[in-house]
Amino acid sequence: MGSSxxxxxxxxxxxxxxxxxxxxxxxxxxxxATQCIEVGLAEKCKEDLDQAVEPGxxxxxxxxxxxxxxxxxxxxIHAMEHRTAxxxxxxxxxxxxxxxxxxxAVLHGNLRIDPDTRxxxxxxxxxxxxxxxxxxxxxxxxxxxxMDALWDASQLRVLVHDSGVGYEPKAVQSRAGEDSMGRGLAxxxxxxxxxxxxxxxxxxxxxxxx
Amino acid sequence: xxxxxxxxAGQISMSGExxxxxxxxxxxxxxxxxATTGKSVILDLSKLDFIxxxxxxxxxxxxxxxxxxxxxxxxxxxxxxVKRMFGVTKFSTLFTIEx
Numbered sequence: 662m663g664s665s666x667x668x669x670x671x672x673x674x675x676x677x678x679x680x681x682x683x684x685x686x687x688x689x690x691x692x693x694a695t696q697c698i699e700v701g702l703a704e705k706c707k708e709d710l711d712q713a714v715e716p717g718x719x720x721x722x723x724x725x726x727x728x729x730x731x732x733x734x735x736x737x738i739h740a741m742e743h744r745t746a747x748x749x750x751x752x753x754x755x756x757x758x759x760x761x762x763x764x765x766a767v768l769h770g771n772l773r774i775d776p777d778t779r780x781x782x783x784x785x786x787x788x789x790x791x792x793x794x795x796x797x798x799x800x801x802x803x804x805x806x807x808m809d810a811l812w813d814a815s816q817l818r819v820l821v822h823d824s825g826v827g828y829e830p831k832a833v834q835s836r837a838g839e840d841s842m843g844r845g846l847a848x849x850x851x852x853x854x855x856x857x858x859x860x861x862x863x864x865x866x867x868x869x870x871x
Numbered sequence: 872x873x874x875x876x877x878x879x880a881g882q883i884s885m886s887g888e889x890x891x892x893x894x895x896x897x898x899x900x901x902x903x904x905x906a907t908t909g910k911s912v913i914l915d916l917s918k919l920d921f922i923x924x925x926x927x928x929x930x931x932x933x934x935x936x937x938x939x940x941x942x943x944x945x946x947x948x949x950x951x952x953v954k955r956m957f958g959v960t961k962f963s964t965l966f967t968i969e970x
Binding site: 730781785 | 888890891892894897898901921923924925927928929932935936951952955956959960
């Protein structure tokens with residue numbers, strides 16, 4: 662179950678997720694929560710905790726292991742739907758684009774899996790073996806991934822931040838549509854109204870007009 | 872993602888969501904490609920609700936594995952988000968897609 666880390670006068674706003682299931686994440690993200698942090702990450706995210714999260718902002722920080730194992734994006738979007746109206750078309754576009762950004766953050770940001778290894782069946786099997794092996798390391802499994810949704814009457818922005826070393830955006834743009842990474846970028850561009858690669862490639866910002 | 876196999880009809884039906892973490896049912900699906908009879912194998916996508924770029928990449932791997940075994944992979948009845956993803960990534964240039 663979600664539990665409160667702090668309880669200001671307006672009620673619990675920062676909650677803690679136990680990392681066990683989508684159901685407990687859903688509970689932890691229930692309004693009036695504005696920020697939810699997976700258990701064990703509070704110390705690592707102290708700076709983030711100190712930044713007040715305003716209304717019209719929902720923030721979620723999870724471990725790499727949880728982002729890989731659970732359907733985080735689906736629950737996060739459901740939590741947004743509890744706070745602002747989304748049409749079915751917009752919900753599909755947000756889910757498609759944010760899922761792409763999150764898996765990119767997990768696989769290439771935090772786990773540093775080479776996208777070229779998945780071009781064959783043997784490569785795919787090797788990639789999954791490498792992921793399971795990397796997740797045995799606590800440092801890798803516990804590396805945070807942060808998602809922020811910020812909205813007003815006219816637009817919604819979703820930011821996905823990883824803990825990796827970043828990349829050169831132009832290197833991916835030149836491969837648009839050609840391979841898995843190029844397809845991923847094409848999907849971000851097609852389903853959102855604007856894509857920005859920030860912080861040296863460790864943050865993706867997706868903008869949707871409401 | 873779940874799969875349902877009709878070997879006699881040469882058809883595999885996919886349902887649910889097909890993303891990067893679905894490599895286990897995907898491997899099962901690829902082994903079924905070789906177990907079906909006939910030259911063409913149909914992947915019925917009418918009950919597939921969601922796919923990401925990794926799922927698209929796995930479909931391409933399935934196509935390549937089918938070719939190695941002298942089979943053609945046909946994608947049938949994609950709808951909703953899956954159909955939109957095929958449009959965005961121009962999948963119709965890479966597969967035979969039937970409505």
